[in-house]
Amino acid sequence: MEAARKVFDKLLERDVFVRNMVIQGYANVGPLVEALNMYDRIRFSGVPANRYTYPFMLKACGAMRDGKRGRIVHGHVVKCGLDSDLFVGNALIALYSKCEEIETSRRVFDELPEKDSVSWNSMIPGYTASGNPREALMVFRSMLQDHATCLPDHATLVCIPPACFEASAIEVELWIHSYII
Known part of the structure; x- marks a missing residue:
């Protein structure tokens, strides 16, 4: 610089x-x-x-x-x-x-x-980091329901597992694993 x-x-x-x-x-x-x-x-x-x-x-x-x-x-x-x-x-x-x-x-x-994947992918870890992993999962679910505007991308698949872990949401983690495969 x-x-x-x-x-x-x-x-x-x-x-x-x-x-x-x-x-x-x-x-x-x-x-x-x-x-x-x-x-x-x-x-x-x-x-x-x-x-x-x-x-x-x-x-x-x-x-x-x-x-x-x-x-x-x-x-x-x-x-x-x-x-x-x-x-x-x-x-x-x-x-x-x-x-x-x-x-x-x-x-x-x-x-x-209008929202894109960056919008969604900023909210998910924001909720997780602030101690609201269930809210992060709700945002993720809303993203999936609003799939006309964007789908989960690599960043989503990286930022959602910590929320799943924090919220003990094993079923969502399994779904994400299946989605990735």
Whole structure:
């Protein structure tokens, strides 16, 4: 990231795409606080953030378990009218799940007009990690019933067994094993 940042600092024009790439780099490899700092620079420079900026920012906030900062960014998302965007919504679900704010995560999930496997796969481990494995299994069952929008994928099949174990749901584990085979 050091080399990328040096190149960025030498650029005369820094559009939102270039700034997003730097935020993404920091959100992926760190230091995470630099993603937050870059976002602040974007906001104060007058270059508007876009639907690609927010998922990177929310990822950094989630990785830092910084729910307070995440809520601030969520407010910016709402002001920009991107709260119903699928990618931004998925990032919000993951943020709140990682920050153990599962009720807020569920509210964002329920309000998304469209869901994909990332939406479902963020809720399932979120419930499991927050001590609600039965709720995780209920989300999984809802996913199966809503199969018109998406089916379980590899990530689902990785995140559901811990919920089964925690909830002592042997029959679901056996079904998943059969499904995989």
